[in-house]
Amino acid sequence: MANPVFTPTNANSDAPVIVIGAGPAGLACAQELVAGNRRVVLIDDNIQPGGQYFRQLPPGYSTAPRARLMRDKARYDDLARVLDSPLLTHLPRTTAWSFPQPGTVAHAGPLGSGRIAGSAVVIATGAQERSMPFPGWTLPGVISAGGCLNLAKAHGLVPEGRVVVAGNGPLVLVAAATMAAAGARVTTVAEAQQSRRLAGAALSGVVAAPGILAKAAQYRAQILRAGAAWKTGWMVSRAHGDETLREVSIAPVGPDGRPDLTRERTIPADLLVLGYGLMPGSDAARLLGCRMELRPDLGGLVPVRGPDLQTSTAGVYAVGDGAGIGGVEVALIEGRLAAHAILGTPAPKQLAHRYRTLDRFRRALNSAYVLPTPLRAADDDTIICRCEELRLRDLKADGNAASGSLNTLKTSSRLGMGRCQGRNCLHTAAGLLGLSPETMVETMPRFRPPLRPVPLARLAADRDAGPAREPDEIILSEAKD
Amino acid sequence: MPQPKMRFIPGVVPNAGTLSFSFEGNEIPARPGETVASALMRAGVPVLRRTRIENQPRGYFCGMGICWECAVFVEGTGVVRSCGEPARPGMVVRLAEAEV
Structure with a gap:
């Protein structure tokens, strides 16, 4: 199937930049874009912004100074001021569930469902756990x-x-x-x-x-x-x-x-x-047709990016842990760098320099934690797919276990067909069945819209919903030595 | 053996007042704004759903909306992730079972 082509026809128009994910990378990007007078739509799955690192207590809760919460409140408060800007629309509890046309994001949530046409899309969806x-x-x-x-x-x-x-x-x-x-x-x-x-x-x-x-x-x-x-x-x-x-x-x-x-x-x-361990949450990039690569020093499967953090899909940028595990400091800088690229303004020299240094460090750190042999504590009786209650024995006994293809195994065993959509089990199942990381990636089932489970009523609220595209085909870059 | 509970970290001040909802017929107190998972864990209720095939107990796991292990069934709403669902007064909640 053809790679979807994002034609950023709105690049210099009034169309907003759509930032997916309100964690450190997304917030920093939004802040810089708003400072550059660009409109931003910030779509986030959570009730409150902050992502995982800046996760907030429920509204109204307060803390005494003696509270031993290891959180970075001052930096969050500074970032969160962008939410008050008239240039920014924040859609909390909202799932970006599909990309029906180039540059258009379909979203659904209790505040409403619909499509937004953007001048650029920034994927800032963060990491998931291994x-x-x-x-x-x-x-x-x-x-x-x-x-x-x-x-x-x-x-x-x-x-x-x-x-x-x-x-x-x-x-x-x-x-x-x-x-x-x-x-x-x-x-x-x-x-x-x-x-x-x-x-x-x-x-x-x-x-x-x-x-x-x-x-x-x-x-x-x-x-x-x-x-x-x-x-x-x-x-x-x-x-x-x-x-x-x-x-x-x-x-x-x-x-x-x-x-x-x-x-x-x-x-x-x-x-x-x-x-x-953590791995980049690559689903949105894959659905947007971005070229991907396997990078152990970045924590796994990541979109290929240029120096401006743009993916192979024009107008689509990827920042933060979802584009390579690096933690909060890397995420904050990448968010700002992508914003500068979108605005067409040069990034401050100090920022670019700091990024190069931190990027080297995070790659060294990720590599240092890579184990000589992957850990394996599962026995035949161990549940591998929590949603579908599949044990390692069930997977081994499946007629398609020897096919060497996760996608083939999925169709017969139901591996990865539950609500987590394979996020918890596909990687580990591949390792336990002896598939190489390359084979795992090549045979991984496609992500199809919706990217996350969305109640039917909320999808139905989207009156323009037509047939969904299925562009996610993992396109691996040529291996680099 | 009763499961050790969760408690508020010393110095965390939740919203004033109490509301209550029911879980499997038991009354569970909650602070305004508190999630269903939080109230249940403070009440010492670790099992939030039972699996469809083997009836296994499952509870709070990823805490960020990916795994659906903390799913509960709310009357009138359906299956929700309890870690992200604020408790409402009078809510009728039960273990999610075949629905997940």
Whole structure:
């Protein structure tokens, strides 16, 4: 099928720039565009802006100065002032669910549904978490690192019981420190990577990102002060409980990426936090026909971008974690750089310089956390697809398991056909079935509109809805050496 | 064994006043603006839905609207993600089951 062609015919007209995602990248981009006198429509799935990093408490909640919420309120307040601008239209609780024509975004939400024609589209949809299934990981009480951070940031909550944090990547540190600061009893923190592999990235950060390193050291101190055991080279092997979590087993990571069960330890736990890494949420870019590439140093499948952060689809820009894992500092700068490119104004030299430095650091950090062998704690009885309740055994037994194609396997097994639309399971299923990352990407089922489940009544509210296009065909760039 | 509850982080001041809704026939108190998931977790209710095929318990997982594991059924509305749904007075909520 032909790649959809975005003809930015409205590029210099009054048409607004459509920014999808109101996290750090989207807000920074909107702020810079509004400063350049451009109209912006900011579409966001959440009730309140801020994305994951700047996740806000419910409206009306306040905090005493002693509240140990590790959040960056001052910077958020500064960014959020853009929401008051008459040039900006904010559509909260709204899903950008399709791109029916070049440059047009179909949206649906409780505030109304419809289409907006833009002069440019900025994808700022952020990251999603990687799953690492193991026996018992579906028990209530087992939550993701993002879910853990949102307990504190979005709900103002801390668990009363014992907390174990396990994973691979900077989120382990952030989640554990956030829980400890909030007053939780964090008993054990298990990072799968060996500490010596992380040392190099830490060294490179001394120059590139001293602020980020200082924060990491502060997190680490917070965890140790709370009395938690800090283990590197360990992973979760199992979670135990009937209706809810009661115990967690952890074990050293073996050379094959599996837990070394001869040295397994079982500890009581009421909450288990999993942070087995982030990957860019590539769905919107794929649906917009952007050329994609597999980049381990950027966290996985990302749109190919030029120096102006424009994708291969003209007029479509991609910024923040959705275009490559980099965290809040990278996201804020990319949002501003894309805005300058859209406005046709040169970016301040300092900003461009800071971006080059941070970009090198984040790629070193992402690479440092890459494990020699992917982790694998699932046994045949482990649920892989949480929505459709498919166990590894079911997938292996499927007649299409040997086809080497995720899409073929999906049609016969229902893998990825539930409400999460494959976001939780497709990557892990591919790894567990022995597909290479390249094969996974080449055979991944297409994203079709709607990009997220949308109630039919809200789709029906869109009177112009015609047949949906299906442009998402993953177009891989030529591999670069 | 009762599940340890969630509590407000010391220094977090929720909105004044209390409302209540029902979950599986039990009355659950909530603060204005609080989400259904938050109120349920503070009440020590970790199981929010049961799976269609095996009737397995599931609860709050991703906290950002991707996984749908915290789905509950609200009378008059249907299946919603409890982590992003503000509690309303008198709301009748039950475990989401076959609907998800």
